[in-house]
Amino acid sequence: MNPENSPPPAMIDLIKVSKVYPPNVQAISDVSLTIAKGEVVFLIGMSGAGKTTLLRLISRMEKPTKGMVDVAGMDVIKLSERDIHLLRRKVGMAHQDFKLLPERTVADNIAIALEVVYCPQSLIEKRIQELLEQLDLTKKYNTRAGELSRGEQQRVSIARAVANNPEIILADEPTGNLDAETTARVMALFEQLHRRGATLLIATHDRALFHDTPHRVIELRFGRILSQSKTEGSYDDLGELAPALEEIEP
Amino acid sequence: MRFWAVVIRHACRNMLLTWKSQGMTLFTVSLSVLIFSFFYLVYVNALHIGEQLGDDLRLVVYLDEAPPSPLQEEYRRKILKFDQVERIEFISREQAFKRFEHILGPGSDVLTGVPTDFLPASIEVYPVRTLDSLSRIKRFSDYLQTLPGVLKVQYGKEWIERFYAFIQLMRVITLLSGSLLIMTTTFMVAHTIRLTLFARQQELELLRLVGATNNYIRTPFLLEGALQGGIGACGGLGALLVLYNWISLQFAGPNAISLPAFAFFKWPVVVAIIGLSTLLCIAGSFSAIRRFLHL
Numbered sequence: 001m002n003p004e005n006s007p008p009p010a011m012i013d014l015i016k017v018s019k020v021y022p023p024n025v026q027a028i029s030d031v032s033l034t035i036a037k038g039e040v041v042f043l044i045g046m047s048g049a050g051k052t053t054l055l056r057l058i059s060r061m062e063k064p065t066k067g068m069v070d071v072a073g074m075d076v077i078k079l080s081e082r083d084i085h086l087l088r089r090k091v092g093m094a095h096q097d098f099k100l101l102p103e104r105t106v107a108d109n110i111a112i113a114l115e116v117v118y119c120p121q122s123l124i125e126k127r128i129q130e131l132l133e134q135l136d137l138t139k140k141y142n143t144r145a146g147e148l149s150r151g152e153q154q155r156v157s158i159a160r161a162v163a164n165n166p167e168i169i170l171a172d173e174p175t176g177n178l179d180a181e182t183t184a185r186v187m188a189l190f191e192q193l194h195r196r197g198a199t200l201l202i203a204t205h206d207r208a209l210f211h212d213t214p215h216r217v218i219e220l221r222f223g224r225i226l227s228q229s230k231t232e233g234s235y236d237d238l239g240e241l242a243p244a245l246e247e248i249e250p
Numbered sequence: 251m252r253f254w255a256v257v258i259r260h261a262c263r264n265m266l267l268t269w270k271s272q273g274m275t276l277f278t279v280s281l282s283v284l285i286f287s288f289f290y291l292v293y294v295n296a297l298h299i300g301e302q303l304g305d306d307l308r309l310v311v312y313l314d315e316a317p318p319s320p321l322q323e324e325y326r327r328k329i330l331k332f333d334q335v336e337r338i339e340f341i342s343r344e345q346a347f348k349r350f351e352h353i354l355g356p357g358s359d360v361l362t363g364v365p366t367d368f369l370p371a372s373i374e375v376y377p378v379r380t381l382d383s384l385s386r387i388k389r390f391s392d393y394l395q396t397l398p399g400v401l402k403v404q405y406g407k408e409w410i411e412r413f414y415a416f417i418q419l420m421r422v423i424t425l426l427s428g429s430l431l432i433m434t435t436t437f438m439v440a441h442t443i444r445l446t447l448f449a450r451q452q453e454l455e456l457l458r459l460v461g462a463t464n465n466y467i468r469t470p471f472l473l474e475g476a477l478q479g480g481i482g483a484c485g486g487l488g489a490l491l492v493l494y495n496w497i498s499l500q501f502a503g504p505n506a507i508s509l510p511a512f513a514f515f516k517w518p519v520v521v522a523i524i525g526l527s528t529l530l531c532i533a534g535s536f537s538a539i540r541r542f543l544h545l
Contacts, residue, residue: 061459081545082464089461101453112453116462118252160460 008036010070011168011199012058017067019053019223027053028064029223035201035216037167040194042210043203045220051203052096054220055170058201059091060084072167089117092166096173098157102146106137106156109145113163131159134189136182150177158186162193169193171202175209183208253466260470261477268446272478275442279482282434283527284489286427287515291490293420294519295512300413307410309375309387311394312401316342316371325397329375332393333386336376343367370401432530435482439475439534446471447542454543464545471543475535476528483527487520 012035019028028050035041043051056062057069060076069076072090079087092113100109107128114124132138135155140148145156154177162169169190175183187209190200204210210217218228265272317325322340329338341349346369351358375394377387387410391403447454457467494514515523 059459084458085461085463085466087461088459093459099452099456099459101456112456113460115256116457116460116466118256120252 008038010034011037011039011072012201013068013070014054014057015068015070017057017064017069019050019057019062020065027223028057030067031220031223031225032067033218033225035199037199038194038197040190040200040213040215041202042213042215042217043201043220044205044210044217045226047205049220050223051220052172053223055093055172055201055203058168059093059170060087085116089164090166091168091170092161092164093170094154094158094161094172094174096176098153100145100153100156100160103144105142105144106132106140106148107142109156110160110163113160117164119164127163128159131163131189134192135159135185151179151182154178155182155186158189162189162198165193165196166198168199168201171200171204173204173206174202175204175206180208253469257466257469257473261473264446264450264470265474265477268442268449271442271445275438275478276482276485278438279435279478279527279531280485280489282427282431283483283486283523286424286431287487287490287523288493289420289424289427290523291494291515293417293424294515296413296417296420298513300417307377307387308405309377309391309394310404311373311375311397312370312404313372313399314370314401315399316340317399325373328397329373329394333390334378336378338376339374341372341374343369343371346370346372431527435479435527435530436534436537439478439531440538442478443471443475443535443538444542446474447538454545458545467545468539468543471539472532472535475531475533478535479528479531480524482531483524486527487515487523 012033014031014033017028017031018026020026031050031054043054045051053062057064058071058076060069060071060079063077071087074087076087101112110128110131111124114127119127128141129138132141135158137152137155137159140152140156145153148156154174158171158174161171171190174190175186178186183206190202194200202209216229219226317340325340326338329335344366347361347366350369351361354361375390377390387405391405394400394403454467491514498512
């Protein structure tokens with residue numbers, strides 16, 4: 001078999017994964033999903049569909065109730081608390097609630113992700129400047145994160161997630177508070193990371209992001225994968241499935 | 251190397267951010283070390299003084315008759331059976347007379363015509379100069395009194411008993427202040443670290459999310475404890491040194507009462523106190539981390 005024709009290795013592999021929150025809330029049901037190395041995938045669905053839970057399972061913020069989660073060659077379930085940093089250094093996550101330290105400056109908030117990998121101070125400075133420039137936040141370098149608007153906080157959260165060039169980037173509603181121009185900047189940053197080989201999983205409501213995208217789009221509903229576009233296809237290809245989706249909706 | 255640079259920076263930054271509680275902890279640790287080391291210094295010097303005074307410490311056992319050589323051996327054997335001694339000297343009546351004459355010096359004329367055997371023969375027992383021998387001296391004296399041919403046993407009863415009581419008191423106070431040191435340093439540091447952990451909960455969670463190792467998160471807190479212990483101990487010992495110098499100055503000069511060989515701690519003791527305080531604070535920090543930092 002010609003290696004050039006062989007499919008890229010799986011970066012994220014979920015097999016029959018379920019997550020039940022107590023007392024009995026089924027967040028994810030029997031989800032099986034494979035995302036190849038360097039692939040960009042949009043995860044869409046209504047609120048409560050299970051997008052955030054899926055991202056939390058991949059980053060091991062949650063453990064699945066059932067099934068297998070394999071990320072960057074690591075069995076996430078078997079990963080001990082002591083070794084969890086090995087996974088987290090490969091996965092950068094932009095959280096929906098930003099998870100910023102409001103009393104620290106923008107630079108400090110981004111630097112955290114670089115300090116934990118013992119990046120030299122000079123490189124930290126350089127990388128922060130670069131990211132702030134790309135996300136139009138240069139003037140906010142020394143501003144405390146708590147003093148920023150939600151849109152700015154969201155961009156700082158994204159900057160921190162991508163700061164140490166992780167292999168996998170999980171973005172939970174990354175453009176939820178952004179205007180069109182800033183959204184374009186964020187997407188350009190993601191595109192740049194994608195070109196460098198990063199695997200991206202973007203959970204979003206924003207139709208403009210995945211409409212006409214050449215990347216795979218997966219729709220979740222009630223914790224199940226309802227549909228997915230073909231790899232390297234357009235989400236509009238799913239158009240024919242739309243009536244079926246409507247039927248499933250309660 | 252990078253790890254320690256980052257960890258030290260984190261610990262220092264945190265100490266600066268929480269300078270109020272850090273200041274309180276440092277003050278408490280310093281005060282505890284000062285109290286403990288003050289009493290320990292007095293205790294150590296009292297022991298030293300006790301050793302010096304011990305040069306004059308002897309039990310004089312007056313006998314009704316000068317014992318012949320075989321009996322001297324018997325006495326020696328019985329004395330050694332009770333306790334170890336530094337030396338035993340048998341003083342005949344004539345030797346006692348000569349000593350007395352020597353003591354009187356130019357006034358020894360008064361002894362003219364006095365028989366040279368008017369003073370009783372005696373055994374001089376020099377106990378080993380330790381605190382324990384001081385404490386046993388009363389019992390030793392009682393024992394010697396029971397030996398055959400003994401008229402009387404003499405020793406500096408009063409000062410020895412008072413001195414021994416003083417040493418005992420100092421020992422208790424030193425132990426109590428040592429316990430105070432242990433409790434305050436460990437509890438205060440544990441309390442400060444606990445407050446810091448609660449205040450930085452959000453940051454610690456975030457560190458975990460961005461891939462920090464457990465050591466990366468924990469070590470700054472242990473280092474913080476070590477710094478509190480080390481700096482606090484240096485502060486306490488520094489204050490004691492100032493106090494010691496001030497007291498020394500008060501007792502200096504030709505008309506002042508001189509302090510008999512009252513010395514400050516030697517370097518190994520200073521290092522040991524700083525090390526002990528540092529270890530205790532690390533222990534306090536460690537216990538807080540174990541209880542309140544859930545990674």
